[in-house]
Amino acid sequence: MSDRSKQWLLISAGAVFGSLSTLAVLKLSHRYYAKRHGKSLPNGALAEDDGTNGKASNEDLVRNFVETDMLADEIVSEQLTRNIQFFGLESQRKVTQSFVVIIGLGGVGSHAASMLLRSGVGRLLLVDFDQVSLSSLNRHAVATREDVGTPKALCLKKHFSLIYPECQIEARVQLYDSSSEEEILSGNPDFVLDCIDNIDTKVALLAACVRRGLKVLSAMGAGARADPTRIRIADLRESTNDPLSRAVRYRLRKDYGIDGGFSVVFSLEKPKVKLLPFQTSKEEEKPLDYQIVPGFRVRIIPVLGTIPAIFGQVMATYVATQLAELSVQTEPVVNLDLDHYRILHQRLIEHEEILYGSADEVLVDIEEIVYIVKELWRGGSARDQNQKDIGRKMWRSVNELMLVRWDQSKPATVSNLVLLKFSEADAHESTDLDRIKEEEPEFYTMVTRTLNRAEIDFAL
DSSP, rough: OOOHHHHHHHHHHHHHHHHHHHHHHHHHHHHHHHHHSOOOTTTTOOOOOOOTTOSSSSHHHOOOOOOOOGGSEEEEEEEEEEEEEOOOHHHHHHHTEEEEEEESSSSSHHHHHHHHHTTTOOOOEEEEEOOOOOOGGGSSSSSSSTTTTSSSHHHHHHHHHHHHHTTTEEEEEOOOTTTTTTHHHSSSSEEEEEEEOOOHHHHHHHHHHHTTTTOOEEOOTTTTTTOOGGGEEEEEEEEOSOHHHHHHHHHHHHOOOOOSSSSSEEEOOOOSOOOOOOOSSSSTTGGGGGGGSSSSOSSSSOOOOOHHHHHHHHHHHHHHHHHHTOOOOOOOOOOOHHHHHHHHHHHHHHHHHHHSSOOOTTTOOOHHHHHHIIIIIITTTTTTTOOOOOOOHHHHGGGGEEEEESSSSOOTTTEEEEEHHHHHHHHHTTTHHHHHHOOOHHHHHHHHHHHHHHHTTTOO
16 A cells, blocks of 8 residues: 555544544533433534523522532543543542632733633632723733623633533622622632732732631732743742732731731742833823722733733642642742852751761762752741741841751751751750650651652652
């Protein structure tokens, strides 16, 4: 058989396989529709809204959501096959049984919501008071020109219902504020995503989530950036080079006494451009006259559409893995350079020589020191993993830190070194692990778990 004949044979076989796959999907679709609506469709017909969609009470929706195992449905299970293969069936079931609230549905929020939907989250509450504009199409996840003028929340719900109709989606064309807090944050959501770009509203939402004990992930400034490699997830206390993070930290501390304690997505990159100057058509017009809502900015932040999209993708990934209970160690924000790591390495060698008479059992090099300090102990003392020293303060903190053996009977390896302050190191070396385990079980467990991670990472 000639090569061309073989090519045509493969093409024909592919066409037949594709046709059979299509027929199978249509068959499943008819079966699924009949199961949901109690009636079947004529061959080839498409299901239309029967007029009852959205009329059930919230209580009914929640009850049905809790009782439904979405992964038992053949179509849903097939649609989420790759996620099931990645997470495992039971972990993916946790995702499909989750309830997530997304507030702010612009460039960041629309992409976060879209990927959470595609990841199989079973219930979404979408909140935004604003409408789709022509200028927002450079960064919105699903909006088209036909959607311009449509409320963002309704726009997402419309498109989402075509992607994953089994998801229970509630869309609220609403501004989040203190009067709507109970309405929006009730229902015990598994996660809240703050994608708001107004500082007053953002601070109020974050304070409410902290007060209610809700898991929240907040998006900081995505505008005026261009480097996707500098996007990070960290505690609010660790976010640097971001004016919005700085303002949010100040307001939360000043108005609510909150000093971090939740994660944010931010960029280490300094803004590339500034706010555009406000321009009016008439001299007597004022910027405040153009506010859609009092307190919201009217000047424009130039935005490269890809960066908000990546922010949203990062948020969705973080939340999906959290919901699935997949352990992911985010890269710590540690502002140290190679000289600082060399100092800590040399300090370890000198300490070993003084304490043990030799540095022969120091079995780590500079690369491993970087891993230990940055990845395991996040640039701070093992006894103070909520440390606030960032930027230049972190550089100064190196002068107070040293690496010592966790178990003094074992060599100084990557899985047996802890970072401590000088006084803590002295205290540690004057006691033993049995006593630490008895008197400080939580600290002992935390350190043991962290060092076990090093054994896994280095296949020890």
